[in-house]
Amino acid sequence: MHILVTNDDGPPSPQSSPYVHSLVTELQAAGHTVSVILPNTQRSWIGKAHIVGQSIAPTYYRPGLLHADTGTTHSRPYRHSPSSTTSGGTAQDTNGNASSTSSSVEEWILIPSTPATCVQLGLHHFFLSRGPVDLVLSGPNYGRNTTAVFALSSGTLGGALEAAVCGRRAIALSYAFFDRENKPEVIREASRHSVRLVEKLMGEEAGKYWEKAHLYSVNVPLVEGVAEKKVLWTEMLQNWWRSGSCFQEVEVPEEEDESPAEREEQLRKQEVGEEADAEAAREDKHIRHTHKHFRWAPQFKDVHESVERSAPGNDGWAIRQGYTSITPLRANFMHVSGFEGELKL
Structure with missing residues (x-):
């Protein structure tokens, strides 16, 4: 598959974006073509917004060691030279365009904008010679995106929603952490587990999974042995901010x-x-x-308490049990039925 990866946490960073490099590595190891376009900085809580009124100048990120903050950012894309290429036939440059030489240098696109904008540019302006994008994978988010309060503001879901309204299959992927240790072996297991789930949704039975759903919100708990635990179809828990201001x-x-x-x-x-x-x-x-x-300064206790009060079967409940939740969604604000005809004033 050709998979376009974006997120709302930006390029790899132990402090703010500790998961995306692991996921890309596991997708590549599974044989997929992975094109990566990310915001150049943290864009959490931004939803499906676009920032208008400015031109967008990309920069180019070359990943370093996995789980190490050793990647480098450059103002211009990598240019092939005889001393930095390997022998071989035609390859692709960093934008997916044909090149007469091949290179082992991996390069991602960084955009000074939002996840939704990254999706637009990734689908229509970069990576074109790699062929059509089969799936847009937004994430993994640094933290859960369970329940309506989190999901409605999520830049991770915003990227997936943008892909869906562009007519592409999309998955919003979030890793729910329970501590800040970010153990490499736990992240690796979550990423491999996520790759299996992606391949299941996009495999031989893809037709039935995408007949009604426009996108999926997937939440994976960062716990040891997650691959052996259940993957549950869930609904999104409706909840509210009840404690007052988020500021x-x-x-x-x-x-x-x-x-x-x-x-x-x-x-x-x-x-x-x-x-x-x-x-x-x-x-x-x-x-x-x-x-x-x-x-x-959002009141996270509102979310935790709503999950504690809820009945089994929703996304927040599933994560609390240590299960992976998968929630099928449609890319719209669905109207409430029962209101028809004219409203007379």
Whole structure:
């Protein structure tokens, strides 16, 4: 198969993207043609967004050692030269275009945009001479994407959704971790397990798996022996943020928040008493805002509690049991039935 891989965690990094290199390695070992196009930085929680109003300049990533932060990023794609090629016939360069020489240098595309944009560019602008893409595989996400609260904001699912609305088969793959150890042998088993699952969905019985589903959300628990545990068809658990805001106010000293020009202007106003006069003259017809800073701080306990309260059979429950969950989805916001005709005002 020709598999296009993207993610929302960016290029390999022990801190933010520890799984994608392992998955690509196992897909290649299984004999698949793997084309990789990723955001150039962390893009979690961005959904299926595109960033408009800017041109996109790719960079080129050459993977290093597996589970080591030794890859390198370059402003221009690798160019073949006699001293860096092996003997042989026609090969492909980093964009999938025909080249008269072959090379052992592997190169991925990095895009300063979102997973959905990566999918668009990967399907229509890069890797073209490799032939049609059979499957878009988005992930593996650094963390679970179970339940509606996580899935609706997931850049991993966003990449798969973009592929689906482009008429391609797509799988969003997420690894649910239970600690931050990221043991190489556990990651390797999860990746090999994921390859088997991908091959099952795309194999001889693919017709029945893709007749109704546009994409799949697959969550794999990062536990030893995951390949021996059950793989369950699941529904996505409907849940909500119930504890309040997903943002936290951050205290910032006024002198750090103001620019030098703003601070200078404030001092000059105070010198001549303008600030007090202006404040006294102002009418209180409009709400007066307090200037604040905020940081992303979602209440994960809302998700955990919703899973604890739920009945068996949903994606969150399956991961909690140590099982792999596979949830078939359609690429739309399905309407609610029962509302027809005219709404009279």
